[in-house]
Amino acid sequence: MGSNPSKQKVKRSQSAAEVRPLANGHVPPRRTVSTLSRVTESMGIEKKSAEQPDVEFPQEEYKDGKLGITNKDTLLNYLDSLEDGELFCDPDFNADRFALFYSDRDASSFQWKRPTDLVEEWQTPQLMVDGVTRDDIKQGILGDCWFLSACAAVSQKKEYMKKIVPSDQPLCGPGYKGMVNFRFWRFGEWVDVYIDDRLPTVNGKLVYGRCTEPQEFWVALIEKAYAKLHGSYEAIEGGQAMDALVDLTGGIPQLYEIQDKDPFLFRMIGKAQQKGAFITCSRKGNWKLSTKADPNGLVSGHAYTVTEVRKIQHVRGEDKLVRVRNPWGDNNEWKGSWSDSDVNWTWVDDQTKQEIGLQAKDDGEFWMSYRDFCKQFQELTICQCIPEGDRTEESVGCFVCVKGSWECDRSAGGSRNDLHKFATNPQYSLILPEADDFDPKRDDPDLEGLCSIVISLMQEHRQSTRNVKVKKLQIAFFLYKTEESGKRLSAQHFRYQPDKAKSGVYINYREVSQQFELEPGHYILIPSTFQHNEPADYMMRVFGEKKFTLEGPLDE
Structure with a gap:
């Protein structure tokens, strides 16, 4: 996944065997795949949230979603x-x-x-x-x-x-x-x-x-x-x-695995906040067994809100801090370094304390060092705001939403385990005509000449009855580079050409999304379920800094 977990850089072709870590931290084994061999997908992943419900609801096909x-x-x-x-x-x-x-x-x-x-x-x-x-x-x-x-x-x-x-x-x-x-x-x-x-x-x-x-x-x-x-x-x-x-x-979410004290993740959180994104984080563990906080003041299997990130200067140097809020809203707060009444705050001048809104009270909100944040929390969710309606001006960006269906024996092709069936999945033409504006003083040099694109695939999830949930499938999407815009790709293409980007392993989330840095050009975007002939409705959303076109599904 590279040093920056927020993006998948695809300036160079990626091997079809490359995989990214799952949300639970597990990394599937790497496989060496010849471009002449058939690409075989790993098994889809059934993943539940850190907060698992006590009861399992029966599932059914989607009906009307009017519950x-x-x-x-x-x-x-x-x-x-x-x-x-x-x-x-x-x-x-x-x-x-x-x-x-x-x-x-x-x-x-x-x-x-x-x-x-x-x-x-x-x-x-x-x-x-x-x-x-x-x-x-x-x-x-x-x-x-x-x-x-x-x-x-x-x-x-x-x-x-x-x-x-x-x-x-x-x-x-x-x-x-x-x-x-x-x-x-x-x-x-x-x-x-x-x-x-x-x-x-x-x-x-x-x-x-x-x-x-x-x-x-x-x-x-x-x-x-x-x-x-x-x-x-x-x-x-x-x-x-x-x-x-x-x-x-109505934003587009992205889920990240927190690993070590990655400086790129801290910068990404800061940039996301500047753009008005919403951010939460969570800890692993069984929430049903956690009726009180650990000795460090944090709760296992619990979700928190990230309300601020700051670099602060003090008499001993500089520190990266994260402000977090426990929805319990009480005295169950972080008790370690940079907590409300920690001695570290004596190093900080009063003006800085006032600017960051430091308050020593039992309200569930607290500061902690970024180092401790990465040790204590395992997942981070960023929900990026998108334009309302048809707003596509330069200052806002370009946003396109399309809805479609996987239909049995027609367009529910399943994974690349069977390339002929995979080729029957819906295919969309994505054209990126020009690279994003590049500022050498602000942007990573590796991003010059690329387009930043966020892609989301959501499966239909709205319930129709109180006691039955809509069946949640294992889903994923893939991007392939092509020279012929508007034409479907064949099974032969998938046999010899690796994908340029993908959402990751098939997983039973309501929505999967990813941010990519792509070269300008023509691409084919393919939403897919893991199993063949699993009917469902889906929605794809694409958001970019520069204007682009998304058309389809392409005719066979």
Whole structure:
């Protein structure tokens, strides 16, 4: 993968046998493959997130993906039918045990209460108090830190939170109907999710996600709306932070394995933040066994939010620091070097402390050295913002999205284990007419004359029923250089020509993506499942700094 884990440089042809490390750190064995021999793929990888759910849902083929989505006109008619003083009760996500659990767990200790029942008499419940910040978020007993860490990351961008949480939604008083609306990005489009404001409590207290301010409820309610999209609260107990980031922003995620103290990764995090990307990190381990932090203050099998990276100067030299936030929002913080009250801060002048917002309080947020960050965390997710709509001006970049299907006995060709079948997969023409602008003072010399392109392949994942999930296939994509634009490549081409770039090994993620540095020219982009004849819908998104064209699928 090279010294820079953020990019795959393909200025020179890559061997078809080259592979990159898997997300869990395992590196498949290298194979020497003659260009005259048939390229054989390794087995696809079944990978689960660090936060694994307690129960396994049955899977089925995709149907309509309408779980959690209610027609707005239907809701308006429902509200119009309410008598004075009567409040909305969501018939599609009723306040019962089935909204809490998929499995047969005891729900007798839970009671459902509205925000007006959860504040003091002198307090007024509100969806948001003085806007939205990452400090609002406190995780409860539900293992959904993957979702809440993503919420904390996105909360730093007001323009996204305004899209996700529509304003003027009272929780009491004039105009209050007991209904709240949120928006999520799902497979290429923003959808509205409507819920009632009844929340699960135990002994009169919220036990799932909540806000630090007792009269503020956006965290508890957005968690409920996200649970509705998945069928129950238990269904979001375990997941990938990168999926949540995409659902909250519509951005393109990239997952990185953190190795050693790679300076390129630190620079990449800094550049990503400058471009407005959202960043989370996670630790390995079984979250179900980690009800408290380790002696170092960190929690195993847990997802965190990266809120800042800085190089700071002090009397003893220079240090690279990373600011991280635990969604628990309490005193479970890093206790090592550069923690809140660490002696190292005596080396730093007051102005620098003020600039970086140093605060010694038990809020779950802390600084740590980049060296310790790389030792303690194993995965990093960066979700890159993309242009809204058809904006393709130079300052924003160029973005293209296409949707398609793998169809049995037609275009579901599977992996390169059978090249004739692989050649039947959908093929798209990608033309990169010119290299990106190059600044010798800013850019890596190796990037001169290349085009920076981010490619994502997402498989259809939206659920249709509460108790069954859409089958998650092992997917990957490949790029081949070609001299003939607009013409499909044959099995013969794949036999003798290696790919120029690829997403990596086939893996059962909802989405796979990668950033490449490519020479200008003509390419064929091929999305594929690992197994032959696995029908599914997919979406490919491509984002670049310079204008490009993506056309297809090409005719046979």
